[in-house]
Amino acid sequence: MARLKETEPFIHEGATVTASRLGRFTEIGQGSRVAFSEIGDYSYCDRYADIANTMVGKFANIASFCRIGPTDHPLETAALHHFLYRSADYWDDETDDAAFFARRRARIGAVGHDTWLGHGAVIRPEVTVGHGAVVASLSVVTKDVAPYEIVGGVPAKPLRRRQPPEIAERLIALAWWDWSHERLREALPDFRAMKAEAFLEKYGG
Numbered sequence: 347m348a349r350l351k352e353t354e355p356f357i358h359e360g361a362t363v364t365a366s367r368l369g370r371f372t373e374i375g376q377g378s379r380v381a382f383s384e385i386g387d388y389s390y391c392d393r394y395a396d397i398a399n400t401m402v403g404k405f406a407n408i409a410s411f412c413r414i415g416p417t418d419h420p421l422e423t424a425a426l427h428h429f430l431y432r433s434a435d436y437w438d439d440e441t442d443d444a445a446f447f448a449r450r451r452a453r454i455g456a457v458g459h460d461t462w463l464g465h466g467a468v469i470r471p472e473v474t475v476g477h478g479a480v481v482a483s484l485s486v487v488t489k490d491v492a493p494y495e496i497v498g499g500v501p502a503k504p505l506r507r508r509q510p511p512e513i514a515e516r517l518i519a520l521a522w523w524d525w526s527h528e529r530l531r532e533a534l535p536d537f538r539a540m541k542a543e544a545f546l547e548k549y550g551g
Contacts, residue, residue, distance in 0.1 A: 352527065355385075358393075371527075375410065382451050383415070386459070388523075399451050399471060403459035404523040409483070414469040415455045420446070458493065459523040477518055480508055493518060509542055516546050 350356055355368040358376040366380045369387035374380060378395040384402060391397060391408035398415040408414070419426040429436050431443035453471040457463070461475055464483035469475060475491045482498030482505070491497050494514035496505045509517065525533070536545055 399453055400455045402457045405460045406457050407462040409463055409465040411466045412463050415471050417450050513542050
């Protein structure tokens with residue numbers, strides 16, 4: 347019996363999901379937190395990932411302890427502590443700063459299809475990680491990552507291409523991540539055995 351299902355996400359113990367949409371065959375790891383985000387079909391995060399204000403594509407592989415869309419404190423004001431905006435936690439006669447939270451949630455980031463974020467990677471707000479890209483473990487990504495690029499470091503910089511540009515373009519055009527569950531199963535032996543170029547030749551990309 348398959349562990350992951352089309353009809354409901356697999357949410358591990360201690361994980362919390364707030365105002366988010368989880369796609370088919372998705373998995374949220376132990377202790378992870380997902381807030382104000384969308385997790386595409388077949389994507390998963392491992393243990394203690396923290397994802398906020400992010401659109402995650404399909405087939406994203408998010409390793410343990412990743413932080414995507416970490417929120418900022420106000421830097422221009424006299425204080426940066428959260429008593430400024432979580433004020434109701436401190437005073438009975440005060441409310442939280444709704445406008446501050448609205449600004450935070452408007453800073454949407456994106457993680458593309460078929461991506462891999464290594465252990466402990468941090469993706470800053472409003473950053474886009476392109477389709478097929480890889481982020482090395484413990485990297486801090488402050489700028490957009492091109493499709494099928496591998497980046498690493500603090501701050502993250504391009505290391506090499508995962509696929510040559512012409513192959514990357516053909517993979518994006520093929521958009522296998524939009525295939526039906528049944529078609530993915532039929533092609534599984536070729537996904538396992540073939541290099542990308544041979545796969546594209548067979549499947550018309």
